[in-house]
Amino acid sequence: MPDATRRSERSRSAILQAALGLLEEKGYADLTVEAIAARAGVGKQTIYRWWGGRGPVVLDALVEQIGPDGPPTLPDTGDLEGDLRAVFRAIVAELADSRLSATTRALTIETLSSDDFAERMRDRLLRPQLDTVKDRLRSARAAGQLREDVDLDQAVELLIGPAYHRWMMRTGPLTDDYADGIVDLALDALRPGAVRSGTAHGATGSP
Numbered sequence: 001m002p003d004a005t006r007r008s009e010r011s012r013s014a015i016l017q018a019a020l021g022l023l024e025e026k027g028y029a030d031l032t033v034e035a036i037a038a039r040a041g042v043g044k045q046t047i048y049r050w051w052g053g054r055g056p057v058v059l060d061a062l063v064e065q066i067g068p069d070g071p072p073t074l075p076d077t078g079d080l081e082g083d084l085r086a087v088f089r090a091i092v093a094e095l096a097d098s099r100l101s102a103t104t105r106a107l108t109i110e111t112l113s114s115d116d117f118a119e120r121m122r123d124r125l126l127r128p129q130l131d132t133v134k135d136r137l138r139s140a141r142a143a144g145q146l147r148e149d150v151d152l153d154q155a156v157e158l159l160i161g162p163a164y165h166r167w168m169m170r171t172g173p174l175t176d177d178y179a180d181g182i183v184d185l186a187l188d189a190l191r192p193g194a195v196r197s198g199t200a201h202g203a204t205g206s207p
Helices: 004-026 033-040 044-050 054-066 080-096 098-113 115-142 152-169 176-190 198-204
Strands: none
Touching (some): 004 033, 004 044, 033 044, 080 098, 080 152, 080 176, 098 115, 098 152, 115 152, 152 176
16 A cells, blocks of 8 residues: 655645745746646645745745754854854855845745744744754853853844844844944843843843
């Protein structure tokens, strides 16, 4: 008898590969469930039954593309400023490229219309990437390069948030100088000896 589980896994893999291929060729705006199904050699109802639409298919495809070990760790040369500048220049460069960031923009729009999709997007794709930055900051804190009381989740958002705000709202150019400036401003606030507002710190409830 045919192995239904193996057949289903083959179909799932074909669908995810088809989605990635079409995403590269056509972009998210022109990606359809019908096109994915045709390339994968499955019925479109299979995709709707397993995923419900193109957004969750693309999300699964991107997660699978990263691999089971998750995104690569950030470099740790001992030079925190240099390591962060290199990483954030790369992030800003990708956001500045309209083709490279088109899928991220489209998936961001999808998160605004579905709490369930937003949760999956956060936990499966975004959070693992943010955690690589958090891990680098944790090692910097252990080395005495950041204040001991730094809330690492807030520190990650302090670094990541401005670039994504500028990208989403199109408030200005995304350049190497901009990336370096964000890193410099963030580190000025996070390094030992930084002046803090006791009121603001108390309001967050963070240690």
